[in-house]
Amino acid sequence: MKPILSCLTLALICAAYLMGQESTKPPDVPIPKDGQSLLVYYKAMLRAYKRGDTARFHQLVSYFELPHKDAWIKDKFAADQVTTVSTKYSESFEDFSAELVRIFGQAPGPEAAITITPIPQGGGFPPPANSPAPKTKVLMESYKFELTLSPNATLEWMTSYVQVGGGLRYIGGGAYPFWEQQTRRVKP
Numbered sequence: 001m002k003p004i005l006s007c008l009t010l011a012l013i014c015a016a017y018l019m020g021q022e023s024t025k026p027p028d029v030p031i032p033k034d035g036q037s038l039l040v041y042y043k044a045m046l047r048a049y050k051r052g053d054t055a056r057f058h059q060l061v062s063y064f065e066l067p068h069k070d071a072w073i074k075d076k077f078a079a080d081q082v083t084t085v086s087t088k089y090s091e092s093f094e095d096f097s098a099e100l101v102r103i104f105g106q107a108p109g110p111e112a113a114i115t116i117t118p119i120p121q122g123g124g125f126p127p128p129a130n131s132p133a134p135k136t137k138v139l140m141e142s143y144k145f146e147l148t149l150s151p152n153a154t155l156e157w158m159t160s161y162v163q164v165g166g167g168l169r170y171i172g173g174g175a176y177p178f179w180e181q182q183t184r185r186v187k188p
Helices: 002-021 035-050 054-062 069-076 079-105
Strands: 114-119 141-150 153-164 167-173
Touching (some): 035 054, 035 079, 035 114, 069 079, 079 153, 079 167
Antiparallel strands (some): 114 141, 141 153, 153 167
16 A cells, blocks of 8 residues: 555656646647747737736746746856846846737737738847847747737737747847847836
8 A cells, every 4th residue: 555655646746846847838729839839829818818818818928938047048148147137038028028918908809810920030230239148149030920900000019039948938029139138118
C-alpha cells in the first residue's frame, strides 16, 4: 500500500510542477506561431475583451510575455545591462497590454474584422546611441494589424515578436525591439 501511495504522491507532485511550467494560454486557442495563428489568437483576444471576459482576455495577453524573461535577457545582454533591460521589458509589456485594451475598446463588436500583414525586417532608423545592445542579433517578426472600425475607418498598429518556447512572444511595439524604444506609458 505504501509504494502505491508514494507513487501517487510523486505523480501528483510531478503533475503540479508540470502544470506550473505550462503556458498560461487556454487550450482551445492555437499557440501563435506565425501570422495565420497570430490572427486567430488576436480574434480570440478581441472576442474575450468585447464580451467582457477580462480574466480570459488578460490570460490570453499574458501568453505573449517572454517566458523566463530574466533568463532570456541574461542570455541576450551583457551582465551590466540585465537590470535595465529587464525593467524596460516589463514596462514595454505593460504598455503593450494597455495598448490592446485601448485598441480593442474601439472595436465595434467581438467579431470586428482584423487583418495581419507581415512586415519585412531591415531599413528604418538606427537605434538610439544609448540603447542597450544584445550580444547577438535577435531575430524578430513584425506584423501590421488593421482593425475595421466602420466601413470607412480602420485602426492600424504594428507589433514585433520573437519565437520563444514554440510560439511568438512580444518583443516590441512597432518594428523595433523594446530596448531600442522609449517606453510609452499608455493609459487604457
